[in-house]
Amino acid sequence: MPRKIMIPVLTLMLALPAAAQQAADAVDPEIAVALPGAFAGLSEAAADAWATREAGQPVEAERWMVAVQNPLAAEAGARVLRAGGNAADAMVAVQAMLGLVEPQSSGLGGGAFLVWYDAETGEVTTLDGRETAPLAATPRLFQDADGAPLPFWDAVMGGLAVGTPGTPALMEEAHRRWGRANWAGLFDDAITIAEEGFAVSPRLAGQIAGDADRLTRFDATAAYFYPDGEALAEGDIRINPDYAETLHALARDGASAFYRGPIAEDIVVAVRGAEGAPGLLSLEDMARYRVIERPAVCTDYRGHEVCGMGPPSSGAITVAQILGKLAHFDIDAMDPQAPETWRLIGDATRLAFADRGRYIADSDFVPVPVGGLTDPDYLVMRAGLLRREDALPEVPVGEPEWDHARLQASDTDPERPATSHISIVDAEGNALSMTTTIESGFGARLFVRGFLLNNELTDFSFRSHADGWPIANRVEPGKRPRSSMAPTVVLRDGAPVLVTGSPGGAPIIVYTATHILAHLDWGMDVQAAADMPQLVNAFGTYILEEDTWAADLADPLEAMGFDVSIGPRPSGVQAISIMDGRLFGAADRRREGIALGE
Numbered sequence: 058m059p060r061k062i063m064i065p066v067l068t069l070m071l072a073l074p075a076a077a078q079q080a081a082d083a084v085d086p087e088i089a090v091a092l093p094g095a096f097a098g099l100s101e102a103a104a105d106a107w108a109t110r111e112a113g114q115p116v117e118a119e120r121w122m123v124a125v126q127n128p129l130a131a132e133a134g135a136r137v138l139r140a141g142g143n144a145a146d147a148m149v150a151v152q153a154m155l156g157l158v159e160p161q162s163s164g165l166g167g168g169a170f171l172v173w174y175d176a177e178t179g180e181v182t183t184l185d186g187r188e189t190a191p192l193a194a195t196p197r198l199f200q201d202a203d204g205a206p207l208p209f210w211d212a213v214m215g216g217l218a219v220g221t222p223g224t225p226a227l228m229e230e231a232h233r234r235w236g237r238a239n240w241a242g243l244f245d246d247a248i249t250i251a252e253e254g255f256a257v258s259p260r261l262a263g264q265i266a267g268d269a270d271r272l273t274r275f276d277a278t279a280a281y282f283y284p285d286g287e288a289l290a291e292g293d294i295r296i297n298p299d300y301a302e303t304l305h306a307l308a309r310d311g312a313s314a315f316y317r318g319p320i321a322e323d324i325v326v327a328v329r330g331a332e333g334a335p336g337l338l339s340l341e342d343m344a345r346y347r348v349i350e351r352p353a354v355c356t357d358y359r360g361h362e363v364c365g366m367g368p369p370s371s372g373a374i375t376v377a378q379i380l381g382k383l384a385h386f387d388i389d390a391m392d393p394q395a396p397e398t399w400r401l402i403g404d405a406t407r408l409a410f411a412d413r414g415r416y417i418a419d420s421d422f423v424p425v426p427v428g429g430l431t432d433p434d435y436l437v438m439r440a441g442l443l444r445r446e447d448a449l450p451e452v453p454v455g456e457p458e459w460d461h462a463r464l465q466a467s468d469t470d471p472e473r474p475a476t477s478h479i480s481i482v483d484a485e486g487n488a489l490s491m492t493t494t495i496e497s498g499f500g501a502r503l504f505v506r507g508f509l510l511n512n513e514l515t516d517f518s519f520r521s522h523a524d525g526w527p528i529a530n531r532v533e534p535g536k537r538p539r540s541s542m543a544p545t546v547v548l549r550d551g552a553p554v555l556v557t558g559s560p561g562g563a564p565i566i567v568y569t570a571t572h573i574l575a576h577l578d579w580g581m582d583v584q585a586a587a588d589m590p591q592l593v594n595a596f597g598t599y600i601l602e603e604d605t606w607a608a609d610l611a612d613p614l615e616a617m618g619f620d621v622s623i624g625p626r627p628s629g630v631q632a633i634s635i636m637d638g639r640l641f642g643a644a645d646r647r648r649e650g651i652a653l654g655e
């Protein structure tokens with residue numbers, strides 16, 4: 058039987074500040090909450106954390122906090138932190154567990170970006186563990202014989218879009234730099250649960266059922282997710298001995314066990330042998346994989362320093378552009394539910410996405426004007442375009458200052474949502490924000506050694522040129538596809554005050570920017586800011602979250618000239634704020650996460 062936790066409604070209503078109450082009202086007001094049956098065996102702390110988030114409240118703690126998208130993964134991280142491990146140690150345990158219990162979103166077969174705030178030095182470091190195009194890839198990877206882009210799902214399924222995974226190397230590199238717990242022990246929980254079995258969560262079960270045709274196309278994938286031809290259902294106990302064996306190898310020999318030898322060989326065989334859709338990945342690609350430290354992109358927002366991941370992610374630059382334009386308006390005095398507020402945010406976002414499509418890609422391959430795109434004078438100029446009463450009739454790409462001359466065309470490919478986010482603050486005050494992915498839900502649908510392989514290369518532009526100009530984010534051998542992942546640490550006076558990020562494809566940028574804005578400008582606590590309805594306008598259509606007050610803005614926004622549609626907006630903000638020495642954790646109620654702390 059699922060546990061039921063009762064929270065007195067009145068107490069909660071009185072405890073919420075006005076803005077937070079407004080946001081909490083926007084989502085399901087049910088206060089008597091059952092921990093889903095699939096998580097019934099978890100600790101009292103996990104059950105309490107679930108109840109707290111369902112009540113629209115942040116979880117509070119004094120020493121450490123971990124906020125992730127699955128309760129088992131949160132518990133794995135909490136155990137490490139409780140035992141004196143730090144945020145880098147906890148991340149390894151969390152990621153190992155996510156790859157087992159939330160395999161559709163992230164795992165060893167994918168890639169990730171990590172932002173680290175170091176309490177001792179006060180420095181922010183960003184690590185790029187993004188998947189990488191095989192050396193045999195060409196700009197025509199996703200084009201047919203006539204140069205026309207392939208249909209999206211033809212590119213996703215099978216080997217073609219599999220890039221060299223980066224997550225195992227990133228786990229090891231973060232642990233090598235900052236970790237202090239014994240590496241091998243960090244895999245213990247995930248190994249035990251892989252061997253003994255975990256209960257399939259409601260979200261995983263729903264996604265398996267909704268992906269039947271694709272998940273049953275390749276035998277190994279079908280055998281895992283559709284044993285005996287039947288979809289795994291919520292609450293089914295799934296063992297994954299192959300994953301346990303893979304983790305044993307990683308625990309024993311480090312990431313080299315993944316990039317060389319039998320695991321790498323099986324990955325390459327699966328990719329190159331994918332029936333009807335062979336890919337290009339080679340043993341050399343695997344052996345050459347490296348995590349890259351990139352300069353953190355840190356920009357000012359109303360006295361805060363917002364730090365995140367630079368190219369090949371577009372996350373930090375685009376978040377900085379959105380906030381940098383809005384900084385010229387009195388957003389803090391504006392009503393969070395007013396159409397005028399969302400006119401400004403929506404068009405600030407559209408302008409930022411226009412620049413993103415033209416200029417941002419892997420900076421090891423194309424010059425990216427990071428300084429020009431985030432320059433305050435440039436953003437003042439772009440903000441000037443927003444001084445009007447209706448929607449922008451057109452969304453021009455800007456002309457930021459360049460240190461290179463370059464003519465390129467815009468990439469207009471959308472990206473599809475999947476992905477997971479991890480936020481951790483440890484007892485020493487280190488903060489870690491990591492967004493991790495295998496790209497689309499269940500990635501390339503190739504299952505090897507107990508985990509799924511990514512389809513990250515579909516984050517490249519399928520077109521290599523437009524109007525005679527090259528597209529910055531075209532496929533090239535050894536290049537990393539542009540990402541929207543936006544792991545973020547916000548600092549004030551050099552110390553972190555907010556650790557945040559979200560899954561969700563290109564809207565990740567909007568989910569992250571508006572989470573920061575709702576917390577800093579509208580004073581919402583982290584949970585209320587995560588619960589706030591999502592309104593996303595990246596590419597022209599303003600998508601308003603269904604069944605929330607956002608949908609009520611459809612008519613006024615349409616009257617201003619926006620194309621509007623109403624639909625689901627599955628953000629997954631996992632965040633921690635730090636105020637007066639206390640930690641406040643949030644887990645987006647649209648997914649299955651919790652925040653745990655002590």
Ligand code: GLY
Pocket residue numbers: 472476494495496497513516539540541542562563565
């Ligand atoms: N594949 C999701 C992203 O990197 O943005």
